[in-house]
Amino acid sequence: MALNLGNHQFSDALIILGAAGIVIPAFARFRISPVIGFILVGILVGPAGLGTLVPQAPWLYYVTISDPESIEPFAELGIILLLFSIGLELSFKRLWTMRRLVFGLGAFELLVAAAIIALGLHLLGQAWAGSIGLGLALALSSTALVLPLVGAASQVGRPAFAMLLFEDLALVPIIFALGAMAPTAGADGWANLGTVAIRGAIAVAALYIAGRFVLPRLFAQAARTKNPELFLAASLLVVIVASLITTAAGLSPIVGALLAGLLIAETEYREEVEVMTEPFKGLALGVFLLTVGMRLDLRLIMANWPSLLAAILGVMAVKIIVTTGVLKFTGTRTGTAAETGVLMSSPSETTLIVLGVATQAALIQPSTAAFWTTVTAIGLTITPLLAKAGQGIARRIDRSERVADPEVDADRPGTVIIGFGRVGRTVADMLRVHGKPFVAVDADIDGVNAARKDGYPVIFGDVARSEMVDRLRLGHADALILTMDDPVLTVTLARRVRAWVPNLPIIARARDAAHAAELYKAGVTDAVPETLESSLQLSEAVLVDIGVAMGPVIASIHEKRDEMRQQIKAAADLDREPRIRRIRRTGEVG
Structure with a gap:
């Protein structure tokens, strides 16, 4: 059946698709939000734009929204x-x-x-x-x-x-x-x-x-x-x-x-x-x-x-x-x-x-x-x-609130710590003890200023923005430590960085075993659940206080930690394996 080009719905559909095909790539090329482009096209092809000229030029009917x-x-x-x-x-x-x-x-x-x-x-x-x-x-x-x-x-x-x-x-x-x-x-x-x-x-x-x-x-x-x-x-x-x-x-x-x-x-x-x-x-x-x-209506606006x-x-x-x-x-x-x-x-x-x-x-x-x-x-x-x-x-x-950025070697950032709260500061202290270079990133300006006054090399920035992550030069880093108290952002960032830098060691703080499994699926090298570590520390204190020798206690704690980590990794691998098989099947979604 022949298409009726006089049908206004078909004409409008062509204009919409044409606008999308032109506006998105054209404005993206000049790094301008396509939002402005769509609105400008709406003004142009709308009833207060070229639509007002349709009685004088009927052919404009096909390039305007009727x-x-x-x-x-x-x-x-x-x-x-x-x-x-x-x-x-x-x-x-x-x-x-x-x-x-x-x-x-x-x-x-x-x-x-x-x-x-x-x-x-x-x-x-x-x-x-x-x-x-x-x-x-x-x-x-x-x-x-x-x-x-x-x-x-x-x-x-x-x-x-x-x-x-x-x-x-x-x-x-x-x-x-x-x-x-x-x-x-x-x-x-x-x-x-x-x-x-x-x-x-x-x-x-x-x-x-x-x-x-x-x-x-x-x-x-x-x-x-x-x-x-x-x-x-x-x-x-x-x-x-x-x-x-x-x-x-x-x-x-x-x-x-x-x-x-x-x-x-x-x-x-x-x-x-x-x-x-x-x-x-x-x-x-x-x-x-x-x-x-x-x-x-531009004329109404001007008036x-x-x-x-x-x-x-x-x-x-x-x-x-x-x-x-x-x-x-x-x-x-x-x-x-x-x-x-x-x-x-x-x-x-x-x-x-x-x-x-x-x-x-x-x-x-x-x-x-x-x-x-x-x-x-x-x-x-x-x-x-x-x-x-x-x-x-x-x-x-x-800029008016913060102290000067620390001097960081862009080609050799050392270990990068994202999140400089209680956990991040403890990791930084241990790296200092062993003479390892590091740089930290945090989005809390007050915390950043306080850390800089204490001599820590901390950069102010929001890692949810990809341009901030780009500045960290993670391809030259020794390791990435994720200590943020945001489980969703931690998984997202781990997945993104793993795609960019396949061989970078990524160690992440996890809330619990389920979160750790998600992090392993996202590509982290090691995930450290807070619940696991607190239970192991409690067990260590109990064993020492009841008279067990320190050496066997430490050995058993290390053994239990490795066993529980392997269980979490195994659970993550089991969850991920069916997904990998589906992806490898030609033509199958998932």
């Missing part, structure tokens, strides 16, 4: 896949350790920023109900843009992710609360909010239980077919089903996508799923950014630029001050707090959703919603620039 609303579902899919990929990078254990950050730091930052913005708008003449709706909308920050710029595991990414995660979880309560505040809602609005909370909790629990038992079997069957397409289909099916379940329960589909990622992250198929869904996430996110650009500029700067100033102040109050170093505050100062893609709900609830006028929609679109456009500005501000603050 119906911006028709690609909104694809934009929402981009956000869903983004949250899914974030879930893949996490684990339930890590989320549990972050609960205070998410529900403490995240809640405080959102509510304080929303209250200040709402108060300011009320003083400018907006009614209280509308001010609250606008305050909650503008206090949100962009998960879709912030996390890809800094990652979820970096020094900036960790607090940013905690706040963004709370905002994503709070989106549904915000929407229902605004609906309950509508003049026609009555008491039923608040009752509906409680019903949704109960249904949502049941849906999340059901997904967790089903995922723990069903997902490993589902992906095992898909892998046995030796069909990559079927494996990809299974991955997308999990995301879609989880999103549909949370949507049916009254929650946002992005909550289901995040849960799907978390559940898959608990299986051995995480890396394969992440690699296979990456192109879809990038394309769908690009579509979302195109829709952001289409909301920008109202003073008020738009004042609104953008006002919102950004409030969010920078609140976010930086909250992080500083929790003990975050000044540079990281400032960088995070600047990065998260612009509104979010979810701001557009909340604005729509507030308009439907008659809390704000359509003209007011249109004004703040333009503010939001501009804020999203400049987010990559804010990231660069935040990095520059953080560097200047760090």
